[in-house]
Amino acid sequence: MSDDVLVRTNEPPRLRPVARxxxxxxHREILxxxxxxxxxxxxxxxxxxxxxxxxxxxxxxxxxxxxFTYFIPARTPNFPVYLLSGLxxxxxxxxxxxxxxxxxxxxxxxxxxxxxxxxTLPLASIRAQTVNFFFQFLVLIAFMLVFGQPLLHRGTVLxxxxxxxxxxxxxxxxxxxxxxxxxxxxxGYLVELALLAWFWATPIVYxxxxxxxxxxxxxxxxxxxxxxxNIILSFQRALYGGTSPQALDQLPAPGLTWYAVRLLxxxxxxxxxxxxxxxxxxxxxxxxxxEL
Amino acid sequence: MAExxxxxxxxxxxxxLYHERPSSVKERLLRLRRSRVEDFWALRDVAFDVPEGxxxxxxxxxxxxxxxxxxxxxxxxxxxxxxxVTRGRIAALLExxxxxxxxxxxxxxxxxxxxxxxxxxxxxxxxxxEIVAFAELxxxxxxxVKYYSSGMFVRLGFAVAVHVDPGILLIDEVLAVGDEAFxxxxxxRVRELxxxxxxxxxxxxxxxxxxxxxxxxxMLDHGRVREMGEVADVIREYRLVMAxxxxxxxxxxxxxxxxxxxAETLDADGRRPTSVVQPGAGMxxxxxxxxxxxxxxxxxxxxxxxxxxxxxxxxxxxxxxLGRVEGKLRIDFNMISLPLQEGRYxxxxxxxxxxxxxVHDLHDQRYPFxxxxxxxxxxxxxxxxxxxxxxx
Numbered sequence: 001m002s003d004d005v006l007v008r009t010n011e012p013p014r015l016r017p018v019a020r021x022x023x024x025x026x027h028r029e030i031l032x033x034x035x036x037x038x039x040x041x042x043x044x045x046x047x048x049x050x051x052x053x054x055x056x057x058x059x060x061x062x063x064x065x066x067x068f069t070y071f072i073p074a075r076t077p078n079f080p081v082y083l084l085s086g087l088x089x090x091x092x093x094x095x096x097x098x099x100x101x102x103x104x105x106x107x108x109x110x111x112x113x114x115x116x117x118x119x120t121l122p123l124a125s126i127r128a129q130t131v132n133f134f135f136q137f138l139v140l141i142a143f144m145l146v147f148g149q150p151l152l153h154r155g156t157v158l159x160x161x162x163x164x165x166x167x168x169x170x171x172x173x174x175x176x177x178x179x180x181x182x183x184x185x186x187x188g189y190l191v192e193l194a195l196l197a198w199f200w201a202t203p204i205v206y207x208x209x210x211x212x213x214x215x216x217x218x219x220x221x222x223x224x225x226x227x228x229x230n231i232i233l234s235f236q237r238a239l240y241g242g243t244s245p246q247a248l249d250q251l252p253a254p255g256l257t258w259y260a261v262r263l264l265x266x267x268x269x270x271x272x273x274x275x276x277x278x279x280x281x282x283x284x285x286x287x288x289x290x291e292l
Numbered sequence: 293m294a295e296x297x298x299x300x301x302x303x304x305x306x307x308x309l310y311h312e313r314p315s316s317v318k319e320r321l322l323r324l325r326r327s328r329v330e331d332f333w334a335l336r337d338v339a340f341d342v343p344e345g346x347x348x349x350x351x352x353x354x355x356x357x358x359x360x361x362x363x364x365x366x367x368x369x370x371x372x373x374x375x376x377v378t379r380g381r382i383a384a385l386l387e388x389x390x391x392x393x394x395x396x397x398x399x400x401x402x403x404x405x406x407x408x409x410x411x412x413x414x415x416x417x418x419x420x421x422e423i424v425a426f427a428e429l430x431x432x433x434x435x436x437v438k439y440y441s442s443g444m445f446v447r448l449g450f451a452v453a454v455h456v457d458p459g460i461l462l463i464d465e466v467l468a469v470g471d472e473a474f475x476x477x478x479x480x481r482v483r484e485l486x487x488x489x490x491x492x493x494x495x496x497x498x499x500x501x502x503x504x505x506x507x508x509x510x511m512l513d514h515g516r517v518r519e520m521g522e523v524a525d526v527i528r529e530y531r532l533v534m535a536x537x538x539x540x541x542x543x544x545x546x547x548x549x550x551x552x553x554x555a556e557t558l559d560a561d562g563r564r565p566t567s568v569v570q571p572g573a574g575m576x577x578x579x580x581x582x583x584x585x586x587x588x589x590x591x592x593x594x595x596x597x598x599x600x601x602x603x604x605x606x607x608x609x610x611x612x613x614l615g616r617v618e619g620k621l622r623i624d625f626n627m628i629s630l631p632l633q634e635g636r637y638x639x640x641x642x643x644x645x646x647x648x649x650x651v652h653d654l655h656d657q658r659y660p661f662x663x664x665x666x667x668x669x670x671x672x673x674x675x676x677x678x679x680x681x682x683x684x
Contacts, residue, residue, distance in 0.1 A: 006410065006459070008382070010367045011375035033407045041395040110391035114384065115367030116408045286370030289363060290307060 015282040017275065020117075027117050034124035038099070039131060053132045057084060057139045076207055077246045081149065084140045085239035086204035086232045089162070092133040093170050093228065094195045099125035100174025101181050101191045104288060111288050118285040119278070122178040126170055140239070153242035158259050162234035165263050168270040169227055176277035179284045182291050202228045203236075207250040227269070230262040295379060296341035297460055297491035298365055303374035305335040305360055305515075334360045335515045337374070342508070344379070347492040349502035349523070351530045352512035358495045359464055361512065362386070365493060366462050380459020380491065381410050385450060392445065394438035398429060401437055402452055409456045419455045426477075427451035447474060454481050461485060463494035499527050532602050549587050550617070550643045550652040554580040557639070557661050562626065567661040569630055572674040575661070577625040579641055581653075586618045590652065592643050594625050597657050599636040610646070631674035632663045 024031075043049045061080050068074040076082050100122035104111065107121050144151055181187040201223075203211070208229075212220045224230060233252065237259050241248050248254050309330045335357045342348045350358045363369040365376050366384035391408070392401045402423055406416040424433050427447040437445065453461070463482070486492060486505065496502060502509050502523060509526035511519045511533075519529040559566045560574035569575050577594055593608035609623065639659035643652040 006379070006381050008367060008378050009375055010364060010370060010378070012372055013370050029407045029412060033404045037393060037396060037400070037404055040400065041393070110393070110408070112368065113386055113391035114405070114408050115382065287307070289368045 013283045013286040015279040017278070020119075020282070024117055024119060024123075027120060030116055031120045031124050031127060034120055035128040035131070038125060038128040042128075050132075050135060054135050054139050057088065057136045060084065060087065061139070061143050076250055078149070078240070078243050081140070081144060081243055082207070082236065082240045082247070082250065083205060084143075085236050086202075088133060088136050088140060089166055089232060089235045090199065090202065090204050090228070091136070092129050093166060093231075094199070095132070096126040096129040096167075096170045097174050097177070098188070098191055098195060099129060100170070101177040102188050103174075104178045104182050105185070105188075105292065107292075111292055112290075118288055119175070119281065122174045122281075123171065126167065126174060130167065144239075144243075149243045151242075155237045155239075155241045155256060158234045158238040158256060158263070161260070161263050161267070162231055162238060165234075165267040165270060166231050168267060168274055169231065172270050172274035172277050175274065175281045179277075179281040182284065182288055198226075198228065201226055202232055204232060208233065208252050209250060212252070224262075227266045230259075230266050234259045234263050294344055297344040297346075297379050298342040298493060299377045300338055300340050300361075300365065301374050301376070303335055303338045303361070303364060303371045303376060304333060305357075305364060305369065306372040307332045307334055333515055335364070335371070335512075338512070338515070338517050339374075340510050340517065340520050342491055342493060344491055345489040346507040347486055347494070347505055349506040349509040349526075350493065350495045350512065351497070351499065351502060351509060351526065352518075353534065355514075356512040357515040358512055359386070362462050362464050362493065362495050378460055381457065382460045382462060383409055383453040383456055383458035384462040384464075385453050386462070386464045392437050392449070395436060397435060398424075398433040398437055398440070398448060402433075402448070405449075405452050406456055409452070409458075411456050415457075419457075423448075423451045423455045426455065426481075428474075443474070450478055454478075454485065458485075458490060460491045460493070463492065465495055465497070499530060502527060528602065545651075546654060547650060547652045549585055550581055550583045550590055552579060552641055552643065552653050552655055553582050553620070554578075555639070555641050555655060555659055557659060562624065569661060569663055570665045571634065571663055572629050572631055572676065574626070574628045575630055576627070577639060577641075577659075579623045579625070580620060581623070581643055582620045583617045586616055587652065588616050589646060590614055590617055590643055591646055591648075592621075592623050593641070595640040595642075596632075597638045597640060599638065599660075601657070604632070604637070629674075629676060630663065631676070633672055633674075634663050634665065636660060636662050 039050065043052060046052060048055070061084060064080045064083055068079040103121040103125045104118065110116070111118065111121075141151065177187050177191055208220070208223075211223050215223060237251055237256070241251055252258065309332050338357075338361060350361060352358050360369065362384070363386065364371050365378065366382055366386070367376075367378075368384065368386070391405065393404065396404065399420075402420065403413065403416055406419075407413070411419075424430055427444070427450070429444060429448055432440065432444065437448070440448070461482070482492065483505070506523050508521060509523045510517060511526045511530050513533060518533065519526045556565055556578050557567055558564060558576040558578060559569075560576070562576040562578075566575075579592060579594070581592060583590075591608050591610050591614075593606060593610075595606035596604040598604055607625065614621075637660070638657035639661070640654070640656050641659070642654040642656075644650060645652075
């Protein structure tokens with residue numbers, strides 16, 4: 001064991017992002033295992049397993065299609081696709097954020113018993129929800145294909161950057177709340193409440209034109225300070241925006257620059273925030289084993 | 293010289309103690325002004341090296357910081373100051389079971405745990421059958437571990453830890469759990485690992501174990517290293533400190549509610565004062581005490597120490613219910629035979645309550661006496677013996 005020894009230094013917590021990132025990368029198998037565990041635990045003792053996570057959007061699609069086509073003809077054209085192109089990334093955000101928040105205290109016996117980079121806990125929660133998101137996303141794609149709606153268009157290029165920014169933002173928030181929740185257990189409940197209000201402050205079930213019409217220009221600008229609004233709008237531009245010219249009218253801007261600039265700003269801010277909350281998480285994680 | 297497998301360099305660990313510790317935001321807001329934080333140093337400037345392939349024991353009283361130190365070596369807690377450098381894969385066995393998730397099956401937990409200990413999936417595949425066989429859990433490995441008994445839990449945890457090919461094994465008194473057969477198996481396995489040249493650090497109260505299997509030892513006392521290095525030295529110091537603490541006389545404030553007014557050593561008949569005794573002969577110690585105010589159920593203790601401070605023996609009135617004591621008492625300790633080696637000894641006399649938390653008065657190692665005479669050979673004690681030989 002002389003050549004290939006694992007040398008580990010344990011010292012006071014001072015985050016060196018690059019070195020720490022390398023260490024996390026070395027432990028990526030833990031991350032995969034933890035997130036697999038999360039999915040497995042969620043669907044343990046179920047017959048359908050992961051299929052459940054796909055049934056959810058299927059039901060949404062069917063119900064909304066029926067309701068808004070036959071009962072209450074919606075003012076938003078092609079409402080089911082509009083809804084899901086915002087709802088799915090929102091679900092990724094809200095379940096990832098809430099899951100990350102409780103990840104450390106929900107880590108069972110792991111934290112006080114074995115040594116591993118604790119960042120993997122919130123990250124694994126987010127990763128698990130991302131996997132979930134992909135399954136649900138397949139449902140939306142299938143729906144759009146069945147109804148002959150164009151999938152690929154100029155706006156599609158926004159899809160990947162929007163997802164990256166969304167994950168950055170989720171990780172930045174989730175890392176901070178995960179650490180707080182160890183000492184202050186009501187952080188978790190606070191997050192749940194905040195998500196409820198946040199959902200309605202984000203254009204998912206209504207189009208932004210409602211906001212602009214009712215709040216005026218200043219109100220709309222304030223509304224757009226919500227980072228999630230910008231991220232969700234980019235998803236909508238990427239998915240829903242290409243379905244028809246009328247659909248494009250529902251969104252705040254037809255061009256792509258508007259979205260790209262916003263994603264860039266939110267992305268940069270999220271990266272800074274992530275660095276700060278990571279540092280805080282890292283400093284506190286040295287005592288997690290004792291505080292749980 | 294080769295690099296040590298474990299190098300602990302000036303490690304300190306501070307814990308924050310929250311008085312009326314707020315556990316929710318509301319409480320914190322309400323108690324903002326009142327929440328007092330007190331620093332508690334669980335470890336202070338601890339430094340030692342464990343050479344590769346050696347087995348070291350960590351000893352110390354409860355609360356001396358042994359487990360905290362083990363957790364810092366294992367990377368579970370991070371030090372406040374200083375650093376620990378380890379070379380080799382670490383497997384830690386802390387308390388009951390390893391980190392298992394109750395909802396997952398035994399099989400899934402083995403993989404999860406092994407990945408945390410640094411094994412790839414392929415490596416785990418290779419060891420899997422061995423692990424299950426060692427834990428004797430073949431029938432249950434696909435059941436959720438929440439249905440496991442505590443014994444099964446421990447067995448699986450131990451099995452994973454010793455099969456992941458650890459370079460360094462950290463053990464926190466886990467060997468004390470499980471049934472006897474499994475315990476034997478564990479100790480056997482630990483010895484095997486020793487022979488294979490693994491480095492082992494373990495925490496224990498069983499000094500005998502340290503004697504038997506350790507190459508070195510560290511004794512912690514209130515978070516500081518009190519003694520380290522040679523096993524014999526460390527154990528001597530440990531026994532001494534434990535004995536002192538055991539009598540409860542270490543550092544308490546004396547209440548003086550009761551006082552020792554006189555203490556005297558008398559010969560075997562209890563008549564003449566003497567301070568010299570033959571090996572195996574008897575001796576009386578007479579103690580007079582006075583209660584300055586009524587005291588409920590006190591205990592008067594007598595202890596013998598060697599001249600170098602090593603604890604030898606103690607007795608006391610603990611078996612008797614003295615009830616409420618007012619005025620004066622005379623206690624006569626009649627030691628029918630003192631089976632002691634030649635040398636100088638000291639009596640300690642103390643008055644305390646039953647829990648030994650309150651000490652009223654203490655004359656620590658104040659009354660000397662000598663054991664003189666010819667003791668045969670290298671006998672450490674004198675045991676009265678009746679020898680009989682029968683021709684068959």
